[in-house]
Structures are given as C-alpha cells and as structure tokens.
Amino acid sequence: MGCHNTKKSVLSSMKRCLVICLLCVLSLCLLNGWQTRFQPLRATKPLSSSRDVTILLWYWPFGRSFSLKGDVCWDLYRIPHCRLLDQRSLFPSADVVVFHNRELVQGMQKLPFDLPRPQGQRWAWMSLEAPVYNGNLGKYANIFNMTITYRRDADITIPYGEIQAKASEEHLVEDIPLNKNLLACWVVSNYRSQHKRSQVYKELSAVVPVEVYGRWTKKPLPSRALLSTISGCYFYLAFENSLGKDYITEKLWRNAFQGGAVPVVMGAPLGDYKAVLPPNSFIHIDEFASIKDLGEYLQQLAEDKKRYSEYFTWKQQWKVKLYTDWRERLCKICSQYNSLPQQKVYSDLEAWVNNT
Numbered sequence: 001m002g003c004h005n006t007k008k009s010v011l012s013s014m015k016r017c018l019v020i021c022l023l024c025v026l027s028l029c030l031l032n033g034w035q036t037r038f039q040p041l042r043a044t045k046p047l048s049s050s051r052d053v054t055i056l057l058w059y060w061p062f063g064r065s066f067s068l069k070g071d072v073c074w075d076l077y078r079i080p081h082c083r084l085l086d087q088r089s090l091f092p093s094a095d096v097v098v099f100h101n102r103e104l105v106q107g108m109q110k111l112p113f114d115l116p117r118p119q120g121q122r123w124a125w126m127s128l129e130a131p132v133y134n135g136n137l138g139k140y141a142n143i144f145n146m147t148i149t150y151r152r153d154a155d156i157t158i159p160y161g162e163i164q165a166k167a168s169e170e171h172l173v174e175d176i177p178l179n180k181n182l183l184a185c186w187v188v189s190n191y192r193s194q195h196k197r198s199q200v201y202k203e204l205s206a207v208v209p210v211e212v213y214g215r216w217t218k219k220p221l222p223s224r225a226l227l228s229t230i231s232g233c234y235f236y237l238a239f240e241n242s243l244g245k246d247y248i249t250e251k252l253w254r255n256a257f258q259g260g261a262v263p264v265v266m267g268a269p270l271g272d273y274k275a276v277l278p279p280n281s282f283i284h285i286d287e288f289a290s291i292k293d294l295g296e297y298l299q300q301l302a303e304d305k306k307r308y309s310e311y312f313t314w315k316q317q318w319k320v321k322l323y324t325d326w327r328e329r330l331c332k333i334c335s336q337y338n339s340l341p342q343q344k345v346y347s348d349l350e351a352w353v354n355n356t
C-alpha cells in the first residue's frame with residue numbers, strides 16, 4: 001500500500017535496484033548451468049567428516065572374482081567413501097559383511113560363526129534369484145541384518161536394470177525399429193511344460209505365430225546375435241521363469257528393450273512392472289481377459305504402425321540402465337549406509353524371501 005505514495009526518485013532507484021537484482025540472478029543461473037554441464041570434469045571426491053564405510057565380500061558369487069584395486073566405488077561409479085574388500089583377514093574392521101546365498105545354501109561356503117562379531121557389524125544376505133531358487137533358508141533365522149536383492153522392499157535394492165531420465169542433450173528421437181518380419185519371438189532354453197509360461201506360449205502360438213529360439217527348439221542364439229535377432233520381432237516374450245514379487249530380469253531390460261521389440265511380460269504382478277517402468281512401454285499378460293485376446297491385440301498392433309510406435313515414445317525421455325557388475329551392486333550399500341536402520345535382524349528370512 002505504501003508503494004503508491006512513494007516519491008518518483010525513490011521509485012526510480014527501486015527500479016534500478018530491481019534491474020541489478022535481475023542481472024545478478026541471471027548471471028548466477030548461467031554460472032550454475034555452466035557448472036552442472038561440466039560436472040563430470042570437475043568431479044572431485046567430496047570431503048566428508050564421516051569415515052569410509054567398509055564392505056567385506058566374504059566370497060565371490062559363482063566363484064568369479066573381479067579386481068578391487070584402487071578405490072573401486074569411486075573410480076568406477078563415483079560413490080565416495082566406500083571401501084570394498086574381499087580379504088577375510090579384514091573381518092574385524094568390516095561394517096558390512098556380504099554373503100551371496102547360492103554358495104551358502106549349496107554348502108560350499110559357511111558363515112563365520114567362529115569369529116567374534118564386532119559390535120555394530122551388519123551381515124547381509126544377497127541374492128538375485130527368484131524365491132524358488134533360493135533353497136531352504138530355514139536355518140538362517142536371526143542371523144542377517146540386511147537383505148540385498150532385486151526387491152524394492154529389500155534394504156539394498158539391486159535390480160537387473162532400471163529406467164533413468166535422459167539428460168536434456170540426450171533427448172534424441174531414436175529410430176523406432178519398424179523393419180520387422182516376425183510377430184513374436186521367444187528365447188527359451190529350459191522348457192518345462194508345467195511352467196506357466198509354457199502354457200501361455202502354447203495358447204498364444206495357437207493365435208499368432210511365435211518364433212522360438214534356444215536350446216529347446218535347437219535354434220540356439222549366440223549372444224552376439226541375440227539383440228539383432230530380437231530387433232526383427234515386433235514383440236518379445238519376456239516371460240520370467242518364476243513368478244515373484246519384483247522379479248524382472250534382463251529378459252526385459254536387455255533382451256526386449258535393447259533389442260528394440262515391445263516386451264510382452266509375465267512373472268511379477270502387473271503393479272510391480274508399473275512401478276518401475278514408464279507407461280506404454282510394455283504389455284502384461286494380465287491386462288487381457290484371455291491369451292486369445294492378447295494374441296489378437298498383438299496382431300492388430302503390428303498392423304497399425306502408428307499405435308505400435310507409441311510403445312517407443314518413452315525412449316525419448318528415458319533410458320535403460322543395466323546392472324551386471326557385482327562391484328556396482330556392493331558399492332550401492334555405501335550410498336545407502338546412513339539410511340539403514342540402526343538395529344535390524346531378519347528373524348525369519350525364509351518367510352521374508354517367500355513373501356511373494
């Protein structure tokens with residue numbers, strides 16, 4: 001209200017002030033943009049008063065080890081203050097000791113019950129398998145403090161892949177692969193007629209042609225030919241071998257998405273896929289009243305280039321990140337270490353794992 005009564009001179013000096021302020025804000029913005037753009041070059045390890053987090057991998061999954069020379073988490077993934085070790089002698093100094101499930105349940109490895117467990121040290125159970133392939137976990141009650149799996153409700157979630165926003169300069173419109181000659185493709189090595197996916201395949205192939213590759217049909221696909229073959233298919237059947245909460249594997253992330261086919265998915269519930277994927281990026285079998293309906297939908301979509309290409313629109317804004325390196329998964333523990341609950345014990349790991 002007072003503004004209306006101010007004298008002209010005050011008003012003009014206020015205007016000048018406003019202009020200067022605007023200039024300041026503008027230059028700050030420019031400076032900021034400049035910095036963000038050149039972040040990768042300028043990235044220096046942030047100083048932190050907190051000490052390094054020490055992660056000890058008790059043995060390598062599947063017996064295949066990788067180099068831990070240097071500051072692996074920083075050098076490869078820009079995760080600071082994270083010591084990744086595999087020397088058992090360093091057990092007393094580890095904040096987290098990680099045990100991969102496969103070797104434990106198969107009896108090839110044992111938990112170090114003979115060593116005194118340091119105060120505050122967490123033991124982590126790690127697996128990328130679906131529940132049925134995790135074996136009998138009954139004897140692991142009241143031992144582990146954390147879980148590391150693909151499930152969103154694990155303490156550390158290590159999915160097979162994820163969707164990431166593209167930076168604005170990456171917003172290139174990718175070519176939609178439309179030069180296709182096969183309607184639906186499926187790769188299966190371990191065919192079991194009692195699997196639900198085999199049932200779905202049988203019903204679907206009665207409605208539309210399905211090209212099947214892999215050991216079962218004696219049409220193996222060498223890995224170098226996999227993606228180029230899939231790119232010749234309108235649809236890729238990314239059928240998981242087990243049904244389980246959040247169990248979405250490289251069949252979707254790599255085969256379908258990188259191969260440039262629209263994934264037809266089954267395995268985890270529809271809601272799990274919706275939670276991690278952009279709309280219009282996949283087709284879930286549960287979206288149809290019957291497999292026959294699904295087949296008819298696929299047929300129609302392949303004939304309608306415009307509607308078909310809408311299944312690729314998401315790629316303008318999003319990209320797929322695959323996770324394949326155990327070191328990257330282990331480094332992730334450090335990024336989330338400070339948000340872990342102070343005290344936690346899985347009193348019934350088996351129930352947690354089988355809670356699908």
Ligand SMILES: *[C@@H]1O[C@H](CO)[C@@H](O)[C@H](O)[C@H]1NC(C)=O
Pocket residue numbers: 120121122123142143144145342343344345
């Ligand atoms: C980890 O689990 C053990 C065994 O049940 C328990 O004694 C310890 O307090 C737990 N530690 C943390 C940090 O939760």
